[in-house]
Every structure is written in C-alpha cells, then in structure tokens.
Amino acid sequence: MSLVLPATMGGTPSPGLPTQGKAAPQVILTRLLHAIPAPPELPNLARVVSHCRLALERYAQDTDVLGQEMRDVINDIVRLDELFSTSENRSASQPLALFHRKGKFPCWSLFSSHDFPHVSRECLDAAGAELAASLIAHERFRDHVALQLVRLGKPTAPESVAKQLENALDLRRRVFRRTKKISEKAMRGLDADDLHNLAFSMRVEMHFIAQMTTASIPERKAAGSLGEQTAAEIAATGAELRARVESGDNEALLQVMAFLLGLPLELACQAPLVVASPIASTITIDINQGLIRTDLGEIVTGAALPGYPDCLPATRQVARPLPQFVQEALRQAISGNPAAKYLGDLDPDGSWQLPIRHRTSQLNPAARICPSLARFIHSRASIAIRLGIDRAVAAYLTNDFTKIGHAKHYYLHIQREEIWHAATILFAALGWGEPTPAEMGPGFGSAVTPSRELLVRRNEWMCQEVDKLRPGHRYTLASLQKHHNAFALLCADRFAMLLGGRAQRIYRFFAESFSEDSAFLQLQDKRVGMLAGMSPVAIPALVREQAKFWFAHCRALDARLEHLGLPPRNRIRRHINSVLNQAPVPMFFMMRNDDVVPVGSGHVSAWPPPALQTKPDHGRHFWQNALRHAGLPSTEVDLFMRHTVRGQEAFCIESLLVLRHSFSRITSAQNGIILQLGMQPVVGLSRGKK
Structure with a gap:
C-alpha cells in the first residue's frame, strides 16, 4: 500500500528533500502512522493530522520540559497539517469508515473523532503528551491510553463529573511523567537507513492488516x-x-x-x-x-505475554x-x-x-x-x-x-x-x-499454550483435592461446603477446558442449555458470528459423563442439606432445585456463608498452586493446536474455537462443511486426546450414581 498525500506533498519522497531536521512530508507521515496504527485506507487522514497538531500544541503550552527534538516533532506535524489544509482532503469525511473497527484501531478512532477538539483540557494534554512520547521514542501510542481517553471524553451524569475530572487529572499526571522521562533521555538520531526500515515496516504491517481485514x-x-x-x-x-x-x-x-x-x-x-x-x-x-x-x-497486538x-x-x-x-x-x-x-x-x-x-x-x-x-x-x-x-x-x-x-x-x-x-x-x-x-x-x-505434562499434573492435583475433601458419614455443613466447592471448581474447569470456554467473571454454562441426549449445546460467551453470540459447541464424552455426575452430586447435596435441617426456601437449596430443573441459572456454583456464588474463570485460576496455574482460557490455546496436530483441518478447529471466518463457518451458505459431520470429527479427536491426558469422570457426593 502506498501513502496517499495531497498533491502539494507528492506521493513519494523527493531525493532533494532532507530526511533529518526539517523532514520530508512523506517521512513525517510515515513516522506519525507508525505511532498511530491506521486502517489500510487511512480514513479521515487530514482530520487525524489536524487533531494530532491540536493535542501536541496544547501539550507544548502546558509542559515545562520541551527539548529540541520535541520542538522538531511538533513543528513537523504543524507543517504536515498546513500542507493538508491547502488540499481538498480537509473537507473529505468518512463517518462510517471505522464502523465495527474502533476496537481494532482505538488510537486512530480517538484522533479521527469529531468530538476530539471538545474534550477537556486535561484529556487534550494527556493525548498530546502520549503522542509526543510515541513520536520521539518511535513507539506505538498505547491502546489502553487511547481507550481511557475515549471513555473520559464521553458525556457523563452531573453527579459523576467530579470523578471523571479526577480520573482525567490522574491520567494526565501519569502520561506527563512518562513523557518527561523520555524527553530527558538522550534520544538517538535516525539515519537514512533507520527511516527506510521504519517506512518499510509500516507498509508491511499495513499490507498484512489489509489481508486480515479485507479478504x-x-x-x-x-x-x-x-x-x-x-x-x-x-x-x-x-x-x-x-x-x-x-x-x-x-x-x-x-x-x-x-x-x-x-x-x-x-x-x-x-x-x-x-x-x-x-x-x-x-x-x-x-x-x-x-x-x-x-x-x-x-501486528498481533494485545497477545498474552x-x-x-x-x-x-x-x-x-x-x-x-x-x-x-x-x-x-x-x-x-x-x-x-x-x-x-x-x-x-x-x-x-x-x-x-x-x-x-x-x-x-x-x-x-x-x-x-x-x-x-x-x-x-x-x-x-x-x-x-x-x-x-x-x-x-x-x-x-x-x-x-x-x-x-x-x-x-x-x-x-x-x-x-x-x-x-x-x-x-x-x-x-x-x-x-x-x-x-x-x-x-x-x-x-501463543506463549501461553500449556504443555500436556502440565495438564496431566493439574488434573491429578484437582482429583486428589476433591477426594481429600470428600465428607464421611458424620458430615457437617462446613465439610459439605468444602467438598462441594472443590467439586464445583473441578467440574467448571472441565467444562471450560474441554469446550474451549473464554475467560469470564461468571461462566455462562447454564443448566437449561445442557441436555443429556443432545449432540451439542448452545454457548454464549461472546458476540461473534451471525448467531448473535449463541454458538453451537460439540460435547465430548467426558463432558457428558461429568455433567451426569454433577447433577447426581447436586441431588445428593440437596438431600444432605435437608438432613442437616436447611429448609427448602434456603437460597442454596433453591438454586440446587433450579439447576436440577434445568432453569436458566449458572450450572456451577459454590457455597459461601449460606449464599450461592456462581463459578467464574477467576475462581478456577486461583484454585491450584502457582506451579499448576494456567491462563484462564488455557483450553482454547491447547485445543487450537492439539486438534490441528490430531489431523483436523483449520476450518473445523475454527468451528470448535467459535471463530468467525467468512466463507468457512459451518452454518454459512458459502461453507463446504456439514455441521453434524464436523462435530463428530471434533469430538472423536477430543476423546482420543482426553484419554492420552488420563482424564476420567470424577464422582462427587453421589458415590458413582448418575
């Protein structure tokens, strides 16, 4: 992709233009686009340049640290904006250019917004400071700062204005502190080769992003x-x-x-x-x-470290x-x-x-x-x-x-x-x-894909914990609670790992969505694809068996709670009854102080010792690669992962897949891998009865 510049600037740098000091317009734009990742077509480019100038000038007015390199950067952006202002690009507007892409390009979305000039002075200062630091250090404008600035720029209720101002001031302080450190360092100069490699890298990245988003x-x-x-x-x-x-x-x-x-x-x-x-x-x-x-x-920004x-x-x-x-x-x-x-x-x-x-x-x-x-x-x-x-x-x-x-x-x-x-x-x-x-x-x-050895040790530890806490004939409410909580965490971990669940505050495994004779269940843990987020998920044999033991455990738990004198209107017993009747309630829950706590990925992740802890969505990282190594094509791995890929979804008219056949191959591959991991159904209070 080539950068489209106004006619007064030229499409490519001229050999006669300098590459240091008073930089060529193409070099300035290359440097700016490296700091602010943009969609391939560079929508609303003139407005972005204008807003960058506004933020940098506001920062220059309010900072006490303004070195020569900082002045050169600001002057370069000012000249770039003046060149755009003499072209017809200033009036060109693409209001829907970032539709459904603001999350992928948060920095570009921030600076291309019509509302950017009207945000608070504190937000403009913070945006200018962050942009100045990015341009000087040849780094990217940090996404989380852009997202925070977008949130702080939105209208708020009168009672929240003070809190919003406090947050804006705090962000301004933190960004100013970072920019000051960068400004005070002896910044290395960029020679012609550095600028060439920087421009080449930016064009390659834009080329790859265009492939990923416009195919x-x-x-x-x-x-x-x-x-x-x-x-x-x-x-x-x-x-x-x-x-x-x-x-x-x-x-x-x-x-x-x-x-x-x-x-x-x-x-x-x-x-x-x-x-x-x-x-x-x-x-x-x-x-x-x-x-x-x-x-x-x-290009793959935000990946787990x-x-x-x-x-x-x-x-x-x-x-x-x-x-x-x-x-x-x-x-x-x-x-x-x-x-x-x-x-x-x-x-x-x-x-x-x-x-x-x-x-x-x-x-x-x-x-x-x-x-x-x-x-x-x-x-x-x-x-x-x-x-x-x-x-x-x-x-x-x-x-x-x-x-x-x-x-x-x-x-x-x-x-x-x-x-x-x-x-x-x-x-x-x-x-x-x-x-x-x-x-x-x-x-x-992925740098967080768990090894099979880790999964084997983790599974053995969980099974031992559940067995160690199993109450005898002389049980108390406290002993029942400890065992039930451990068993609930194990079952939730099994479901999340084997079904490729995403990290969630509360797992969206609902009792109503699971049927013992169903070939798949409906899972809604993210709005993806054409089904409004409700995605079909194949059920491997171990999940089916573990679900049967979970329902049997809930029946046995309810009987023991009744034996201890808890009335039917008790909150825990009512939730158990809802689960057994397959009501739309969280299937996995813990008991805490006579109350119900739905299980989420945070509970499961914190349960094992540090040597056995994994990323909350470790099952997705594991199965993405294990299923591929088992011989499944990439399109069926995407089906398991519930990834939306145009033309490859099994429930799209353009797809060559048959959903039932794909689910059969997925569960067959999973069942073989599960046996290799040594994972077996675990019994709760039901003593083997389903």
Missing part, C-alpha cells in the same frame, strides 16, 4: 480465482524462474524472493538484507542462515527457510555488490521495474488472462493448501494471512519443524529443491 470469501476459501495461476502454470513458472536464477539473472532472483517474502515485487525489493548484525524491521532476509524472518509482534509455568516456548518472530539454490544465488549476488543493503540493490539496473518483464514465457497471445508473476505471487498460499499443508501453517509459511481468521494468531502455536516440513513440500512442487537446514529454537505464536 474476500473466495480468498478465504483458497478456492482459486482469476487472480491466481493454475497448478500447471505455477509448476512451469517455478521451473522457469529457477533456471533463470541459476543462470545468474538477478531480476529473476528478486521475483523468486517476492514469492518467498509474500509481498508485491515493489515492496519486496525494499526488504533489508542481513549479512552481519541484526536489523530492526518487520521482515528481514538473513543471507548467512538462509532464512526470512517476519516479526508479527506489532509469557508468565505461566510449563508453557510451550514461543516467539512472535517467524523464521522461514529459503530454497538452497536461492541462498546460494543471494550469496553470489551480494559478493558482486557488497554495498547492497536492500533486496532491490541486487539488481542495480532496476530492470524489474519494467512492467513487460513481469510476464512469464507461458504467455498465450490468444488468452485474455496471462500467467503473470503477480498472479504467481498471489497463488502461493492457495497452492500450499492444495498440496495438503494445513491452512495455518501455509499462512505463516507464505505470509498470506487471507486464508485464516485474525483471531487464530492469538492461539496458534506452530513448531519450527512444521514450517520446514511444509516448505519441503511446497518447494518440491515448485521444483525448487530442498530448503536450507532447520534453525533450532522456540515455536511461533
């Missing part, structure tokens, strides 16, 4: 389209490109690298080459190791191999041009920029659609999926994220061996030989 249904399905080559054309193009590369054609080398990078040729040629020391960029080409490294940390014991190690930097012949060609090209810093430098003549050179030798003059290199690059993920490579692995291997949903990135954990195995299959189909040797290291993706 069409045919692209999601990988069903093939007129924008892709056929299988025969792909094989012929691959063989032709390899022959040209091995003959020393650097133009063909760039075209092969564009395919491997998963970027348009023009953007791929800006990728930095790593020969010695590492380079900070979203994508780098490591010639010595024969790898392409893609850092998704700035490591901090739980015994999780599978992971990183957000994906390493992918090059074909061995490509690595050798890169070495030869760099030896002939040792000053090359970027991929495009390997072809100093720039012949790749000629459109006529983007066609292949298979061009049929009678055909209306030629198998161009652009179509070859666009076909990379589809051909990988048709070769039998899992969708998720194919997406990470080819850098084509149109084939999977955005939510999958937060739960997916891919081992390096999977990437190398998939690369071997793809390169063989293209006639490109073997990949470079595998690099040892952690997997890619």
Whole structure:
C-alpha cells in the first residue's frame, strides 16, 4: 500500500528533500502512522493530522520540559497539517469508515473523532503528551491510553463529573511523567537507513492488516480465482524462474524472493538484507542462515505475554527457510555488490521495474488472462493448501494471512519443524529443491499454550483435592461446603477446558442449555458470528459423563442439606432445585456463608498452586493446536474455537462443511486426546450414581 498525500506533498519522497531536521512530508507521515496504527485506507487522514497538531500544541503550552527534538516533532506535524489544509482532503469525511473497527484501531478512532477538539483540557494534554512520547521514542501510542481517553471524553451524569475530572487529572499526571522521562533521555538520531526500515515496516504491517481485514470469501476459501495461476502454470513458472536464477539473472532472483517474502515485487525489493548484525524491521532476509524472518509482534497486538509455568516456548518472530539454490544465488549476488543493503540493490539496473518483464514465457497471445508473476505471487498460499499443508501453517509459511481468521494468531502455536516440513513440500512442487537446514529454537505464536505434562499434573492435583475433601458419614455443613466447592471448581474447569470456554467473571454454562441426549449445546460467551453470540459447541464424552455426575452430586447435596435441617426456601437449596430443573441459572456454583456464588474463570485460576496455574482460557490455546496436530483441518478447529471466518463457518451458505459431520470429527479427536491426558469422570457426593 502506498501513502496517499495531497498533491502539494507528492506521493513519494523527493531525493532533494532532507530526511533529518526539517523532514520530508512523506517521512513525517510515515513516522506519525507508525505511532498511530491506521486502517489500510487511512480514513479521515487530514482530520487525524489536524487533531494530532491540536493535542501536541496544547501539550507544548502546558509542559515545562520541551527539548529540541520535541520542538522538531511538533513543528513537523504543524507543517504536515498546513500542507493538508491547502488540499481538498480537509473537507473529505468518512463517518462510517471505522464502523465495527474502533476496537481494532482505538488510537486512530480517538484522533479521527469529531468530538476530539471538545474534550477537556486535561484529556487534550494527556493525548498530546502520549503522542509526543510515541513520536520521539518511535513507539506505538498505547491502546489502553487511547481507550481511557475515549471513555473520559464521553458525556457523563452531573453527579459523576467530579470523578471523571479526577480520573482525567490522574491520567494526565501519569502520561506527563512518562513523557518527561523520555524527553530527558538522550534520544538517538535516525539515519537514512533507520527511516527506510521504519517506512518499510509500516507498509508491511499495513499490507498484512489489509489481508486480515479485507479478504474476500473466495480468498478465504483458497478456492482459486482469476487472480491466481493454475497448478500447471505455477509448476512451469517455478521451473522457469529457477533456471533463470541459476543462470545468474538477478531480476529473476528478486521475483523468486517476492514469492518467498509474500509481498508485491515493489515492496519486496525494499526488504533489508542481513549479512552481519541484526536489523530492526518487520521482515528481514538473513543471507548467512538462509532464512526470512517476519516479526508479527506489532501486528498481533494485545497477545498474552509469557508468565505461566510449563508453557510451550514461543516467539512472535517467524523464521522461514529459503530454497538452497536461492541462498546460494543471494550469496553470489551480494559478493558482486557488497554495498547492497536492500533486496532491490541486487539488481542495480532496476530492470524489474519494467512492467513487460513481469510476464512469464507461458504467455498465450490468444488468452485474455496471462500467467503473470503477480498472479504467481498471489497463488502461493492457495497452492500450499492444495498440496495438503494445513491452512495455518501455509499462512505463516507464505505470509498470506487471507486464508485464516485474525483471531487464530492469538492461539496458534506452530513448531519450527512444521514450517520446514511444509516448505519441503511446497518447494518440491515448485521444483525448487530442498530448503536450507532447520534453525533450532522456540515455536511461533501463543506463549501461553500449556504443555500436556502440565495438564496431566493439574488434573491429578484437582482429583486428589476433591477426594481429600470428600465428607464421611458424620458430615457437617462446613465439610459439605468444602467438598462441594472443590467439586464445583473441578467440574467448571472441565467444562471450560474441554469446550474451549473464554475467560469470564461468571461462566455462562447454564443448566437449561445442557441436555443429556443432545449432540451439542448452545454457548454464549461472546458476540461473534451471525448467531448473535449463541454458538453451537460439540460435547465430548467426558463432558457428558461429568455433567451426569454433577447433577447426581447436586441431588445428593440437596438431600444432605435437608438432613442437616436447611429448609427448602434456603437460597442454596433453591438454586440446587433450579439447576436440577434445568432453569436458566449458572450450572456451577459454590457455597459461601449460606449464599450461592456462581463459578467464574477467576475462581478456577486461583484454585491450584502457582506451579499448576494456567491462563484462564488455557483450553482454547491447547485445543487450537492439539486438534490441528490430531489431523483436523483449520476450518473445523475454527468451528470448535467459535471463530468467525467468512466463507468457512459451518452454518454459512458459502461453507463446504456439514455441521453434524464436523462435530463428530471434533469430538472423536477430543476423546482420543482426553484419554492420552488420563482424564476420567470424577464422582462427587453421589458415590458413582448418575
């Protein structure tokens, strides 16, 4: 994607414009867009620039720390706003541009709002200080600060005005303190290479975000389209490109690298080459190791950080191999041009920029659609999926994220061996030989995926706790309460883990939604998809058996409470009766001081000792990968996860799945994995009776 600037600014930086001090408009805009992530089409750009200027000028008036670099940043934004004010973009407005996307782009939503100039002075100060710190430190405007500013800018009841002002002042103090520390540091200057890599990273990130958010249904399905080559054309193009590369054609080398990078040729040629020391960029080409490294940390924002014991190690930097012949060609090209810093430098003549050179030798003059290199690059993920490579692995291997949903990135954990195995299959189909040797290291993706060993130990501990607290014949209300609470936590954990439940203050497992003879239950723990949040969930055998023991436990508990003299109108007994009658009440509850406390993920997470604690939604992280390793396709894993992916939902008319068949395969795979984990139904007070 190229940045669209007013005519007075020009679409690309001019070689005569400075890149330091009084920066070129394109450089200023690049720096601003790095600080404030934006949708691919940059809606209401002129208004955002104007509001950024307003916030920075207000901050400059109220701060006592205003170094030279801070002044330069503010002056750059002022000049950028003045250039926009002379163009027609000032009046252009897209009121619905962020419809359903404000949560994904909170900073852009904040600055593009019509109400931004009318918020309190404290909020403007805080926004300006945070933006100044982001621009100076070359960091992102923090999402939680943007969301807090949006909340503080909303109208409130008269009795809450004082509290809102107090919160705004507190936020202003905290942001000012942080900005002051950043301003007082000796900030390193950016040279031309830093600015190039920053602009390249921003464009790559926007390219990936556009893939994730704007893919069409045919692209999601990988069903093939007129924008892709056929299988025969792909094989012929691959063989032709390899022959040209091995003959020393650097133009063909760039075209092969564009395919491997998963970027348009023009953007791929800006990728930095790593020969010695590492380079900070979203994508780098490591010639010595024969790898392409893609850092998704700035794209998959808000992902869970490591901090739980015994999780599978992971990183957000994906390493992918090059074909061995490509690595050798890169070495030869760099030896002939040792000053090359970027991929495009390997072809100093720039012949790749000629459109006529983007066609292949298979061009049929009678055909209306030629198998161009652009179509070859666009076909990379589809051909990988048709070769039998899992969708998720194919997406990470080819850098084509149109084939999977955005939510999958937060739960997916891919081992390096999977990437190398998939690369071997793809390169063989293209006639490109073997990949470079595998690099040892952690997997890619979720850093909180629990290991199977941890789940086994956790399950054993929970079972032992329930058995240890089991009351005998001479029971009391206190002993019943301790055992029941432990059993309720175990059952709730089983349901949440085996059904892929989300973290919730109160689990939305309702007694009315569970039927012993039903193939699935309806779960509503998030508004997703086309069913208003009510999603069908397959029921594995262990969940069905555990539910029977839970209902039997509730009947036995009610009988023992009656024996202890608690009347039927007692709050606990009334809730038990509602559960047994399958009323719309929380199915799992604890007893506390003659009252009922519905179980939530916080209760379950705090129950085990620290060595056995997991993320509240650990089941989602585990099953996302366990089901994939069991052989289920990515589309059926999405069905289990209740992820909405256009064209792949089993209950959509465009889907190729049959819900009943998919549920059968999901539960069959789950039942096998559950046996491997050693999980068995646990009995409560019913002594084995259902």
